[in-house]
Amino acid sequence: MTDQIGRTLVIGGGISGIRASLDLAQSGFQVLLLEQSDRVGGLLSQLDTQFPTSTCGMCRMLPMMDRDHGDPQCLRRGLAHDNIEICVSTDLISLTGEPGNFTVSFIDQTDGGRQECPVLVVDDEKIVRDSMKEWLMEEGYPVQTAASAAKALELLETGDFKAMLTDIKMPGMDGVTLLTRAREIQPDLAVVMMTAYAAVDTAVEAMKQGALDYLVKPFDPDAVLLMVDRIYKDAVAKNARTDTVDAVILATGATFFHPDQGINAYGYGRIPGVVTNLEFERMLSHAGPGGMDLTHPVTGRPVTRIAWFQCVGSRDIQTGTPFCSSTCCMIAVKQSLLAKTMYPQVTEACVFYMDLRTWGKASDAYARQAETAGVRFVRARVHSLAPGSKETDGAIPVVWMDPSGERNQSLFDLVVLAPGQHPDAFLTGFVKDQELAADDWGFVRPEPFLPAHTSRPGIFACGSATGPKDIHDSVTGATAAALSAMQVMAGAGRHLVQNSEPAESPDQQAAGISLFPGALVIGGGIAGMTAALAIADQGFEVDLVEKTDQLGGNLVWLQNGIQGADDFLEQQMAAVQAHDRIRVHTRTCVAETTGRPGRWVTRLTPVADAGKITDAQILEQESGPSPEDRSARQSAGVPVRHGVVVLAVGGAEAGSDTDGLDQKSGIYTQQQFQLLLDGNDIDSGSPLQVALFQCHGSREPGREYCSRVCCPRSLDQALRLKTLNPDTRVVIFYRDMMTPGLTEADYTEARKKGVVFVPYEPGNAPNLAADDTGCQVTWTDPILGRAMEMDADYVVLAKGIRSSLSKDLARMFGADVDGSGFFDQADIKWRPVEAMDPRVLACGICLEPGSLALTLASARAAAAKAVSLLGRQTFFPGQDTARVRSAFCSLCQICIDACPFNARFIDPETRTLKVDPLACQGCGICAAACPSGAAVVAGRSLAPMMKTIHAALNTPL
Amino acid sequence: MHLTDIREKLADRPDLTRHLAQVKEQMATCIQCGTCSGSCPNAGFMDMTPRRMWRAVLADRLDLVFSSQTFMLCASCYVCTLRCPRGLPLTDAMAALKQVAFALDLDRFKRSTRFYRAFMDNIRQYGRVRETELMARYFLAVKDPRVPMSYTGMGIKLMAKHKLHPHFPTLGPGRLGPLFERATQQQEQ
Structure with missing residues (x-):
């Protein structure tokens, strides 16, 4: 029944492709991974270290479940997983179809690849011949050149060519005559005419006589390559392998500027x-x-x-x-x-x-x-x-x-x-072939509010294919894309690979642990709602907890500031309320949780009441009623049983209740000013004077991070002010304009509209002197070196974002907050939405400050992780996790205290010590701590380890 | 030079005001990276670097702009235009400032203005430069006896090296007249 198993095509084996593939594979779907070069890993296999850790943590991407189905090695050395078919040195030939039924054909370059597509370049200009030869050879095509038509005919007589690129105007025989003669010699030869702009008519005429197409000089190397690629693909199509997949993930990355x-x-x-x-x-x-x-x-x-x-x-x-x-x-x-x-x-x-x-x-x-x-x-x-x-x-x-x-x-x-970073030739060709919506520079344009979706249903994109990205955003986006592919496969009624194989021994079977089949999502903002919907859509029960009486979080005030966000929010709220697998608890917070990770029993309580529950109640809850009965119990503060938890408690504008604010004098925070703008409460009939003040209290001791959203928001506000009245004077005081990626375009647009940008250094910030009539801003222009001033009608302070995640809440589930108050990820780059325990997930701005697009991506990524976990009933220890030889174990519990990952516990039913395979990192500390040799890590037993240490100490390296 | 003086002068010249507004618009996307100043071979002689000049233009500080000799020292080498990451027409903008300064006939640029005019007239008339006549016309135009005196030393040196020809053979009129007329016409349009 292989045809019933969900199968996704991932194009590109860089970091995004690997991440998406692994997410799908460990969820039990099959993946076909195509990579043009001869190895997976992409750019990252060349980077020893990453910021901001100054180390490499790529192996942290390795699956945490069913670990034995993958190769637990360094990912730089390669990727291996039972559910992933990896095809390196492979060219995509064609892709057609629709969600649930795509047909893909591809060819192994080493087996009838580009070597099989020799190209003849005919031009009387040496520089044209040489540069074309260089571009094409770099891509792996065998190339011969001819300086004249006569020479070309000679070569055609003796050699076999698939393509000929010929100039039209040449001394002696011209290109059009050559075309006719060449096709007499080799009737299936694909001929492309090269011409100056002025002679396009001739080229069009030549097409009537059998030329495939024409190129206009001066050439763009990408255009030449796309043309030859097209010929190559047609030529090898008959040898190509064909396969069917349900969904496609485009993870082709970008190329670098030379x-x-x-x-x-x-x-x-x-x-x-x-x-x-x-x-x-x-x-x-x-x-x-x-x-x-x-x-x-x-x-x-x-x-x-x-x-x-x-x-x-x-x-x-x-x-x-x-x-x-x-x-x-x-x-x-x-x-x-x-x-x-x-x-x-x-x-x-x-x-x-x-x-x-x-x-x-x-x-x-x-x-x-x-x-x-x-x-x-x-x-x-x-x-x-x-x-x-x-x-x-x-x-x-x-x-x-x-x-x-x-x-x-x-x-x-x-x-x-x-x-x-630039879009590469492959992406350009793919976007054209598949008619994907792209931006002005050739990057795939994601659908609004669906960060991984392209304009073609069933084709998803992640990584730098959608604009230049760092590892963190790529990894998050790739997991979000994996969720989208899972949704397509579920929609097409596909199944998972049945590879939760029976454990090797009864001992190991007994060691398995299972999760409660539901999710608790804390926070009813857009992140929480998105995650809840995605998890529930995949068939799992979700409890959504919101402490206020309204869903929507920050998007409620922000909805008019983002095009289309109001409709989107309304839609999501309705969908959440109507979903029969989601129970919404408003005016509720989490009081307490008990039970092991994955078997959490969490008691919810109305916001005002946070009392304790008794042990007897906990016992009753552990063996309590099934999830179906839960809706009846929810209002009574009866606990929720869940296997994963998603923290989406959001955040708020930082410091809005503190210094400097004085609305009488026109000093507002960015959020307050946004509300004025959205409410049309700004009278700009006569030109205004507005100062936008970036990094107010951010990126300095106390809040040492950039909130990422304020610069783009200020640009948006500045542009709106300029639209209201072009004569309004807008000055933006900034330290570094944080407009990464494609948001740079707004920065340029604001300058174009006459917004003035003044950089300042900490300690040299503009001075605000407020009185009842307004606020005088004085500063020294660093370029002119002169004192400047403005009598501002409005001063807008961009104070950044702070997280609403409390230490108590994070620690309740064994996670923590970082130094800045955000969720402490297992690894900021490689495991961006999880805690060290993969069952504790986070998304939205309690995870990290970011735009709506990033919040949606992290919410969908967190949902993908949750769905992967909940889709498995039971987890068994792998070769890399620690095991317990119960016969030797005296239940002294030294190992429980020693384990830094809280992976060891006593099973109350069997009174034996168990290892939680999702939490265990295989570090071996338990094996070192155990006084009776009951804790072991496979392949790291005492004798060989001691021998290794001896060898290391005796032999100089 | 005060801002009010400049504004007064510009008040009855809407064409020049427009011209300046155009320069400001062209410069709007400048990010003050300083590539222009760094690449300018004459920056060391300028009282204000090009970057500062553009900043003054954007800040509407015409007093600073027209108190400076910077645009007069622009050698039109175009390196800044080639290097500017924003692709701004910096050299053209310098030329535009030069034109406005001439048209306003500001005292500060009197000598430069006179020299440019004498130079162009000379070329128009003969189709090339006749040094002695050029200098004579320039001196007459500046109406200041100290100016010819200041050039005496250099004149003698040049003559010693046979770089000046006091008895230049009479040339017929140049043939560049139509070119100048065409340029004037275009400018008026």
Whole structure:
């Protein structure tokens, strides 16, 4: 019955593709993973470390359930899972169909791949021939060139070609005649005419005579490749393998800008010592070309002075990239910090930036850490580079202008460029073939309020295919995409793989644990509602707890500020209320929880009442009535039994009740001002003076993180003010405009509309002097160096977001809050919506500050994780988890105290010690702590471990 | 130079006001990254770097703009335009400021204005520069005897190197007249 098993196609084996595949695989669905290159892992297999942890935690993505079905190895070495069929070096040929029934055909490059599609390029201009040859060879096509039609005919007589690209105007025989003659020799030859814009008519005429298509000079390399790819796909289609899948996840990532393209002002490839950040990443790696030393790639001398240049091929109109690549600032922070701390020889580490985009909850503190370590951050853009000379001893002189107009020069051994991310040729072709909605730059445009959905039903997208993304957003988005695919497969009536195989021994069988089959979602904002709906739609019971008397959370006040959000909110609220698997408890909070993780019994209580319950009641609850009866009990404060918990308690504008506010003088918080704007309460009949003040109380001691939403919100407010009255003067005071990815476009738009942007440094913030008539703002313009002032009608303070998650609530379920008050994730990059215990999930702004799109993505990701867990009845220990040899166990419970993951417990029914396979990380501390040898970790028994230690101590490494 | 003076002068010149508004609009998306200042070969001689100049334009500080010689020192090398990540027409904007300054006939730029005019007239007339006549016309135009005196030293040096030709052979009229007329016409449009 294989045809009944849900099967999803994942295109792209980078981090997003791996994440989505693993989520589907561990939920019991089958995955077909196609990857163009010869290995999975994508870009991440080249990065040793990630920010803001300065370590790699990729293996934390490995499945927590049925671990033995996957390879518990480092993911850089490869991916293996019983439910994932991985096809590397594979080209997608075609994809057709609809949700529940897609037909995909693909071909192994090593078996009739591009080698089978030789291309002949005919042009009298050498530069055209050579560059075409280079582009096509890079993609793996065998290429021959001919300088004239006569030469081309000669080659066609002797060799077999699949495609010919020919110029039309050539001395001697022209391209059109060549076309006719060539087709006499090889009737199935695909011919593409190349022509200048002026001669398009001739090219069209040639198409009537059998040419496949034409290309207009000057060419875009991508257009040439797409054309040849098309011919290649047609040529090999008959050898391709065909398969059917229910859903498709597009995870193709992005490609990097080549800094040697175009002007190449920084001399990449020309000046020794100018490298890209990816190349530097390898140099920094102890497994890289320099080994343990950081040496110059050309001279081999130790590197002591390093500069990082940001925004190379991003935020640059001249290279056609008006957007920000989102990750490069943090990569530079990480690399500079590591260079400075790993190599004492590095005396100078200097990052040149325009805005240091340390958005998100942990990045800003990481940048401060780099600053403390001695990294210099310079707000300047270097215009170009000249090679080093004898006077500089080979070092590269870097010249820049500081804000005051002072000219500076420093010498650097290495200059590390941060090339931006672009959509790649594959994505461009895929978007065109599948007619997906895309933005102006070629990234897939997600459907509104459905962050993983493309405009084609059944085809989902994640990772950088939808715009430049960091690991955290990619991983969250990939899990959200997996949920969407699960929904399609469930809708098509597909089943799971029956691979919860019987445990090997009765002993192991007894060791299994099972979850209560329901979810508790705490928080009825949009995150909680989205998660609840997604979990309930997959057939599980959900209790949704909301402490106020209204669902909707922050979106209630924000709905008019986001296009279409009001309808969306109404829809979601109605859906939640009407869902027969969701019980909504408003004006309710969580009083107490008992039971093991996964077998939680949680008592809800009306908001005012938070009393204790007795032990007798707990016992009754453990063996209490089935979920069906629950709705009857809910109002009486009777407990809920649930196997997973989703914390979605949200957050609020930070510090709105504290300093500086004075509505009489027109000083508002961003939220208050948004309400004025939405309520049309701003009289802009005559031009107003408005100051928008970013980072008020954010990114400084006390709240050391960027809330990520305020800069885009301020831009939106500024644009609305300018629309109301174009003569309104709007000044935005900012530290770094945090407009990562495609939001950069709003930043440009605001400048275009005449919004004035004034950067300030902490300690040099604009001064507010409020009186009854308004507020006078005075500041020093850093560029003009002059005092400026405005009599503001409104001053809007962007105070950022704080989390509403209390320590008590998080700890009730064995999770915790981080230093900033947000949910403490198992790993901020690799397990972004889970606690160390995968049954405790979080989403929305109690997880991390973010936009509505990010909140929806994290909610859907959390739901995907919940559904995966609830879909399994029982979990058995795997080879990597600790086991208990009950015969030796004296129930001394030393191991229970020793276990840092709360994975060991005494089963009250059998009075034996058990290991929770979802919590156990296989660290082996229990085995070391156990006095009687009852706690063991397979493959790490005493004798071989001792031998390994001896060997390690006796043999020099 | 005070802001009020400039505004007064601009009050009866709607064409120039429009011209300046256009420059401001062109510069609107400037992010003050300083690439222009860094790349400018003459920045070291300017009293105000290009970045500061654009900031002043955007802040409507015309007093600062027209107190500065910066746009006069622009050599039109176009490096800033090539390097600007925002793709702004910086060199064109410098030229536009130059034009406005000439048209307003501001005292501060009197000498520059006179020189430019003398230079262009000279070219228009002869189709090339006749140095001695150019300088003579320039000196007459500035109406200040100290100016010719200040050039004496340089003149003697140039003459010693045969770079100046006091007895330049008589040339016929140049043929660039129509070109100038066409340019004037275009400007008026």
